[in-house]
Amino acid sequence: MKTKLCCAARKRARVFFQCHRAVEKMARPGWRAPAIAYLVIILIGPSGLGAEKGAAPTPNLDEVANLTKPTLALEGKYHVLGERNRNLDAQWFSRAAFGLFMHWGPESAQGSGEPWTCMVSEGGPEKSGIGPVRKYGFHPPSEFWEVARKWNPNSYNPDKWMAAAKEAGFTYAVLTTKHHLGYAIWPSKVGDMGVRQFLGGRDLLKPYLDACRSHGIKAGLYYSGMDWHFDHEFMNFSKIPGKKLNWRHEEVADLPARPKDYRARFRAFDETQGRELLTQYGKIDLWWPDGSSPFTVAKIREMQPGIVINNRTSGWYGDYATPEGAFLSRVDENLPIIREMLKRGYLWECCNLYNGGSWHYNPESEKVSEAGKLLWHLAIARSFGGNLLADIAPRPNGEMPDQFYERCRELAAWMAHSREAIYDMDGGGVYPEQCNVPVTIAANRWYLHSPPKHWQPHWGFPARIDSLVLQKVPKPSRVTLLRTGTMLPFDYDLSTETVRLTVPAELRTETTDVVLVELTKQAGERFQFRQWK
Ligand code: GLC
Numbered sequence: 001m002k003t004k005l006c007c008a009a010r011k012r013a014r015v016f017f018q019c020h021r022a023v024e025k026m027a028r029p030g031w032r033a034p035a036i037a038y039l040v041i042i043l044i045g046p047s048g049l050g051a052e053k054g055a056a057p058t059p060n061l062d063e064v065a066n067l068t069k070p071t072l073a074l075e076g077k078y079h080v081l082g083e084r085n086r087n088l089d090a091q092w093f094s095r096a097a098f099g100l101f102m103h104w105g106p107e108s109a110q111g112s113g114e115p116w117t118c119m120v121s122e123g124g125p126e127k128s129g130i131g132p133v134r135k136y137g138f139h140p141p142s143e144f145w146e147v148a149r150k151w152n153p154n155s156y157n158p159d160k161w162m163a164a165a166k167e168a169g170f171t172y173a174v175l176t177t178k179h180h181l182g183y184a185i186w187p188s189k190v191g192d193m194g195v196r197q198f199l200g201g202r203d204l205l206k207p208y209l210d211a212c213r214s215h216g217i218k219a220g221l222y223y224s225g226m227d228w229h230f231d232h233e234f235m236n237f238s239k240i241p242g243k244k245l246n247w248r249h250e251e252v253a254d255l256p257a258r259p260k261d262y263r264a265r266f267r268a269f270d271e272t273q274g275r276e277l278l279t280q281y282g283k284i285d286l287w288w289p290d291g292s293s294p295f296t297v298a299k300i301r302e303m304q305p306g307i308v309i310n311n312r313t314s315g316w317y318g319d320y321a322t323p324e325g326a327f328l329s330r331v332d333e334n335l336p337i338i339r340e341m342l343k344r345g346y347l348w349e350c351c352n353l354y355n356g357g358s359w360h361y362n363p364e365s366e367k368v369s370e371a372g373k374l375l376w377h378l379a380i381a382r383s384f385g386g387n388l389l390a391d392i393a394p395r396p397n398g399e400m401p402d403q404f405y406e407r408c409r410e411l412a413a414w415m416a417h418s419r420e421a422i423y424d425m426d427g428g429g430v431y432p433e434q435c436n437v438p439v440t441i442a443a444n445r446w447y448l449h450s451p452p453k454h455w456q457p458h459w460g461f462p463a464r465i466d467s468l469v470l471q472k473v474p475k476p477s478r479v480t481l482l483r484t485g486t487m488l489p490f491d492y493d494l495s496t497e498t499v500r501l502t503v504p505a506e507l508r509t510e511t512t513d514v515v516l517v518e519l520t521k522q523a524g525e526r527f528q529f530r531q532w533k
Helices: 002-026 032-044 061-067 131-136 141-150 158-168 205-214 262-279 297-303 325-343 371-383 402-418
Strands: 098-102 172-178 218-224 286-290 347-353 387-391 439-442 445-450 467-470 476-481 491-493 498-502 513-519
Touching (some): 158 205, 158 402, 172 205, 172 286, 325 347, 325 371, 347 371
Parallel strands (some): 098 172, 218 286
Antiparallel strands (some): 439 445, 445 513, 476 513, 491 498
């Protein structure tokens, strides 16, 4: 009883705090609309009221959360409620390190690759906070659905994707089964937008799962809790106050009111789709809902006892936090948040775009980020016990961009010599206070991840590093470059317990160069990630 009261009080305090922040934001230029939406969600939506008992549609929650900067209060995507799954099968996640995120569906064929272009906002596309909207303008959902009717991915070969991914060191994958525009890539028996209607019932999900399983990659499913197609007759595709746009982006005086049984119907539909995904395809390793989830965490675990679930269920319940975007490029700014996540014992994963353009494919997606950038962000995430979920969007026809395969080869070459630095470790947390580059730790083996030789400012903080400085450690017995095994000379200052060294220019590469510092003493427990236990 006492705990229940205490929980309720805490929930109220949280709601109060979130409201306060939303109101504060309304005063800032450009923040009014999202802040009002946020306030409404906090007050009536599932996240504010801790709606873990019953999942309900969560309109636009995600976009709002995108615009919400992380704060130490750890709201939204940075926040994890409930108990983590202790089933033995669900313990792989902390060591998973590197995941491949694929947004794929008819949205990939529309041109902008961004379903949020459907949502018209104030000030025109140029003022949008979403890059592809600025570049490609607004597009009505009707246009996406027209494309969806004709979409035919005739070169879909997930086995080829996964074979390359495995070599590159990815250990898990997440594929969109349905994004916000509602197209189901498996033949769902409910709804009227998906492969059942437009591809003769061809199941695009099963080949992906088969490929993951045959290459030993943990299989994750992204599922959007919002379904704009289910809602399209009633939904306002405008965020401009006082302006209503229907799904063809025609301005209307009023939109039809949702019928009384709408909520119940949506719920039945959402639960049926969720149940199909979670019960008809064998073991699913990771459930990646976005916006909300048809089932409570408890119910999902009943269907899949060994599953890992992100925190984007209804009300941020789940196993781990999901910061996204430029989070890892701004470690300096985000350090307090990372520390707070660690203090609270959260597992976490950062998802980010690693090809040009948007989450789904657009022509810029042919350019895939440099291996150096991927490995640099991976090093940062691992040095704080997190995973990197790298979004690389497949082409509409189901092929991966050519550069994906090039990157996979480069990553595979790196993994061949330096894999242990991200997989065989269980500690860190000393960057940037004790060392000027990210450090991962396994007992007395400290791995210093030196940045690529040619630094790109957009890879994030810090700007450029030539010498490595590691402080407050006992004298190393040996320092080697992991790639070649070359012994590296170093200075040790006993009074400050500081190691200094420089990787010679001729030994540096365009990927991170891992320097193994072997200490004479084991690192203490305090360097181990508590949340991994
Ligand atoms: C945001 C976007 C969504 C994208 C997701 C990936 O939630 O709304 O389009 O799929 O981020 O994390």
